Amino acid sequence: MSSWRSCSLTSVHHSSRLVAKVEQAGLDPQLALQRSSLTLETINELSTKVKITDEYLVFRNVIALLPGRNISIEIGLAARVSVYGLLGYAFLTAPTLRAALAAAAEFPALIANGFNISLEESDGIARLNFSDYTGAVDLKSEYAELAIASFKRTCSDILGEELQLLSVGFEGKRSDEHGERCAQQLTCTVLNEQPKNYLRFSAQYLDKALPLADPVSHLEILEICRRQNREFAAEREWLFQVKAIIAETLQAPLPLEEIASRMHCSSRTLRRQLGVFKTSYRQLLDDVRFERAKIMLKEEKLQTDQIAEKLGFCDGAGFRRAFQRWSGQAPGAYKA
Numbered sequence: 001m002s003s004w005r006s007c008s009l010t011s012v013h014h015s016s017r018l019v020a021k022v023e024q025a026g027l028d029p030q031l032a033l034q035r036s037s038l039t040l041e042t043i044n045e046l047s048t049k050v051k052i053t054d055e056y057l058v059f060r061n062v063i064a065l066l067p068g069r070n071i072s073i074e075i076g077l078a079a080r081v082s083v084y085g086l087l088g089y090a091f092l093t094a095p096t097l098r099a100a101l102a103a104a105a106e107f108p109a110l111i112a113n114g115f116n117i118s119l120e121e122s123d124g125i126a127r128l129n130f131s132d133y134t135g136a137v138d139l140k141s142e143y144a145e146l147a148i149a150s151f152k153r154t155c156s157d158i159l160g161e162e163l164q165l166l167s168v169g170f171e172g173k174r175s176d177e178h179g180e181r182c183a184q185q186l187t188c189t190v191l192n193e194q195p196k197n198y199l200r201f202s203a204q205y206l207d208k209a210l211p212l213a214d215p216v217s218h219l220e221i222l223e224i225c226r227r228q229n230r231e232f233a234a235e236r237e238w239l240f241q242v243k244a245i246i247a248e249t250l251q252a253p254l255p256l257e258e259i260a261s262r263m264h265c266s267s268r269t270l271r272r273q274l275g276v277f278k279t280s281y282r283q284l285l286d287d288v289r290f291e292r293a294k295i296m297l298k299e300e301k302l303q304t305d306q307i308a309e310k311l312g313f314c315d316g317a318g319f320r321r322a323f324q325r326w327s328g329q330a331p332g333a334y335k336a
Helices: 013-024 029-034 039-042 050-064 071-078 088-095 097-106 139-157 176-188 214-250 255-264 266-276 281-298 306-312 315-325 331-335
Strands: 009-011 049-051 116-120 125-131 164-171 189-191 198-202
Touching: 009 013, 009 050, 013 029, 013 039, 013 050, 013 071, 013 214, 029 039, 029 050, 049 050, 050 139, 071 139, 071 176, 071 189, 071 255, 088 097, 088 139, 097 116, 097 139, 097 214, 125 139, 139 176, 139 198, 164 176, 176 189, 214 255, 214 266, 214 281, 255 266, 281 306, 281 315, 281 331, 306 315, 306 331, 315 331
Parallel strands: 164 189
Antiparallel strands: 009 049, 116 125, 125 198, 164 198
16 A cells, blocks of 8 residues: 555455455455456566555455445554554654544545545544545545555554544444444444544544654655655646546547647657556546446436447447446446
8 A cells, every 4th residue: 555656556455355355255366357457367476566546456355245345444453553564664753642643634646546635623622534545436435445554453452552442433334233243343323424534532642652652764665655646646747637637538538649648748649658657548538427427327317329429439239248347247237
């Protein structure tokens, strides 16, 4: 998670944990990798960076393979502070939990959970908020659970003792059964349909002296994290610009050469830079179409032929084939 580049590349950590859950359940781990570009060899290569879209595919596969389990919370609670790399070291060497959480809020590109983090404090209660989600729309609930569970584990590691939560809140709806599992796993009250995702705990934790605090190391590592965050944020902005141009012209997709012209570079440079992110113009076009299609199906309630036209497909059949390839489901099944 320590080098989630430009919302395009991320650590293999989550994907490998998800595949391991499938294997532990006695199922073929290859099933978790369906429709992704990942292989078991890729998953076992710890230095690998994977496309975030591949991580999304693995997440969807595992959720379907292991129904009735809160997989996001399981892998979140198993994630130790070390998964954040250099930023994890900054957390551990901070003078207090408050300072560690300030670092988390300062470096969203290094946190890599798709949320912005903010801390509130009132009447002796601290609330850590996770808002402004930027990932796959259909996985928002899963990534919220992952973020909250992993920060419970991370804060416990930082403190050197278990962080006792008072409650957690989630934006979306959950079934009673799902909510009960969340409460059991997080050992606190769980509230749904909240304005923000959050975890609440006693503010007394915030200013406790941390057992591994080191002011010199903390300042040094913060400066390194600032440089990394600036680099990743700049790369992320570049990729966002490319995707924004694609999104503006979905009904009549521009050729790669026109995209390059708008990005003030040659088509060769654009291809090379996209290759750095392990993606391509065609892949980005598919990604933008897929995200837009899910919104149109779920929120705008459009018919498939209408969606096909808005996304630049020749006909509804072409869109249905593409959506089946992207999601493993027909548009009608997803809409239901």
